[in-house]
Amino acid sequence: MVQVFRLAYVHFGTPDMAQMLKYYQDVIGLSVIEQDESRAYVSTSIDHHNIMLSKANESGLIGFGLQLMPNISCEEAAETLHRNGIEATIKMNEVSGIRELVEFVDLDGYVVHLFFAMEVAAPGFQTAGVRPNKVGHLSLRVKDAKRSVEYYKQFGFSNTDWIEDFFGFMTCNRDHHVLNFATSDYKAMHHLAFELRDYSHLVSAMDHLGRNEIPILWGPSRHGAGHNIATYHRDPDGNMIELFTDADVFVPELGIFEPRPWHEHFPQRPRVWGTDECITRWGTSFEQSLV
Numbered sequence: 304m305v306q307v308f309r310l311a312y313v314h315f316g317t318p319d320m321a322q323m324l325k326y327y328q329d330v331i332g333l334s335v336i337e338q339d340e341s342r343a344y345v346s347t348s349i350d351h352h353n354i355m356l357s358k359a360n361e362s363g364l365i366g367f368g369l370q371l372m373p374n375i376s377c378e379e380a381a382e383t384l385h386r387n388g389i390e391a392t393i394k395m396n397e398v399s400g401i402r403e404l405v406e407f408v409d410l411d412g413y414v415v416h417l418f419f420a421m422e423v424a425a426p427g428f429q430t431a432g433v434r435p436n437k438v439g440h441l442s443l444r445v446k447d448a449k450r451s452v453e454y455y456k457q458f459g460f461s462n463t464d465w466i467e468d469f470f471g472f473m474t475c476n477r478d479h480h481v482l483n484f485a486t487s488d489y490k491a492m493h494h495l496a497f498e499l500r501d502y503s504h505l506v507s508a509m510d511h512l513g514r515n516e517i518p519i520l521w522g523p524s525r526h527g528a529g530h531n532i533a534t535y536h537r538d539p540d541g542n543m544i545e546l547f548t549d550a551d552v553f554v555p556e557l558g559i560f561e562p563r564p565w566h567e568h569f570p571q572r573p574r575v576w577g578t579d580e581c582i583t584r585w586g587t588s589f590e591q592s593l594v
């Protein structure tokens with residue numbers, strides 16, 4: 304098993320590097336670790352990067368990086384992928400801050416990096432901006448969510464919840480979801496989510512978006528699957544960004560989520576949700592649908 308334990312970074316292409324960097328630096332409050340004309344590396348606090356931006360003709364998600372468990376080398380990961388019929392290449396110094404990684408293209412064409420170690424840049428947290436704890440999860444539009452959920456199980460992900468049969472949630476650690484997959488007619492990121500510390504942090508983050516004249520598209524409200532309190536807006540390239548707090552904590556040893564007063568079931572186990580009951584638990588009406 305090629306077991307991973309976290310989503311380390313997300314890689315966007317952008318035609319306007321300066322505008323995107325301004326947003327991730329000044330609005331989200333991340334630190335630029337390295338930058339040249341073609342690529343920039345941005346960190347939430349300790350990693351060399353959690354967002355990678357590459358100059359491109361079109362904006363949007365290129366791929367993402369998953370960190371391997373400490374006992375798995377890139378060579379072992381590549382061999383296992385080959386045995387599973389996946390074409391994978393070991394690349395040296397392809398990405399700054401990571402000496403060696405395994406690259407493959409998944410079922411839908413997203414470029415995935417698996418790596419063992421990343422340089423610690425440790426800029427700490429900025430003094431202004433949203434300043435999230437971390438990149439929380441990445442949601443992808445795929446041809447067939449059921450097929451993607453099965454595919455990513457080979458990397459140690461387990462399925463935590465479903466919305467009907469078209470939106471699958473997966474984790475490789477104790478977060479309710481790290482990746483999720485939405486069946487869609489087209490390939491694109493659905494959204495990228497940053498984890499905030501608490502409700503007051505979420506409110507001050509929205510005040511900060513307001514000051515920067517970035518409209519909130521949806522929320523805040525509490526979701527069903529994951530029970531996170533979430534709000535959504537777009538970055539300058541139009542990528543949908545979620546800010547959330549209070550997401551469920553998965554206990555894989557028990558196959559349940561840590562109990563919370565707002566849960567519907569005790570214990571709360573992975574389940575299939577109806578769309579309407581899952582989108583908001585507060586009955587809030589929103590002009591914009593998320594699915």
Ligand SMILES: [Fe+2]
Nearest residue numbers: 440442496545
């Ligand atoms: Fe989300």
